[in-house]
Every structure is written in C-alpha cells, then in structure tokens.
Amino acid sequence: AQSVAQPEDQVNVAEGNPLTVKCTYSVSGNPYLFWYVQYPNRGLQFLLKYITGDNLVKGSYGFEAEFNKSQTSFHLKKPSALVSDSALYFCAVRPDSNYQLIWGAGTKLIIKP
C-alpha cells in the first residue's frame, strides 16, 4: 500500500539552530511531493513542492526540502529556526498524475527561545 511516514511526532529545536523535519514515502512511479504547515486553529498553508528538476527546492518562510530518490525521502529543512516556526508540519505525496494526496500524520515542531 502507498504510504507517507513522518517518523517523529514532535521535533524540538532551539531558536537559531538548524531544523529538519523528516518525511519518507512509499509510492509507485515518480511522485509529486509537498510540505504544508498548520498553525494553531488555522488551515493548512502550502510551503513548497517538488515536481521535477533540482533536488533542493526552496519555499516560503526560508524553508527548503531535499528530494532523495534512492532513499525515497523529502526532508524539510531550515538553516536557522525561529520561534514563529512552531507549528504542525505535514508531508504529502501525489502518486504520478493521481488526483489524491497521501498525507503523513504530521510532525509538531517546537522552537524554544
């Protein structure tokens, strides 16, 4: 079965340190990969996507993600974390030209001052 895994329920990072939120997937073909962020009591906001091309994609709020085909991973990164980055982060994968996204369970990111 096709799936997306976010192995960490929660990630704690000190402000100013680099952060990584992990995502691995198991889908057939060449998937499209997405990261979304959800702030408390808000809807999800699109952060970035990988469709094709350069494996390192840059997105909103200084975030970037690296696509690794051999490891079937799409980890979200930021060089220097801000307290305001604290939120719930979702990885999502679309298998080839399917309509439907397969969602990870979400990772709560906590940035401590």
Place this chain on the structure above:
Amino acid sequence: DTAVSQTPKYLVTQMGNDKSIKCEQNLGHDTMYWYKQDSKKFLKIMFSYNNKELIINETVPNRFSPKSPDKAHLNLHINSLELGDSAVYFCASSLRTSGVSYEQYFGPGTRLTVT
C-alpha cells in the same frame, strides 16, 4: 482577498440534526476537496470534485453528501449528526493542469461539535 473561505467557522449542534458547511474559492481553481481532521490532527480526504464532477469519494458514511453547484463552490451536507462527526472540516482547492493537480489551498476550517 483571493482565498478559500468556509462558513460557518464554528458549528455546535445536537445529535440527530442536519447541518451544512459551505465553501467558496475565488482562485480560479477547477478542483475542490473536503477533508476531515480529527482530534489527533490526522487528515482524511472525504470528497473531491473536478469541474463539478465527483472524482474522489472515499469511504464516508452516506450521511455526508457533497454538492458542487459550480466550480467555485463545494458544500457539505451532513444528515443525522453523530458524536463521532465532531472534527474540523477543511475545504481545499487546486488547479488541474495537463492532467495533474498541483498544490492545494485550504480554507480556515469549520470546527463541528456534536453534543
């Protein structure tokens, strides 16, 4: 403002009632979705419409009925509400180009509480 909007933002109702949630997008998208987010924050796709045609219909009780009067609107009607229906319901939209739907844009959510 260009966005996906939902009404109402909060909905508190008793078991057995019938309620509707409305969604509108002015982004010019042709595909719309309903998601349910439970108390553990898991996201579950419920329905999706492309150009008013139902394209995703997950295993959802038939008490839930979507309706898309046009490409910019997707409403969700729920009959005979149950306690387990309590959740946050998100509407989303995307543009399908050359057979591929790209990123989805989400509404602010409707928090449904059934008592």
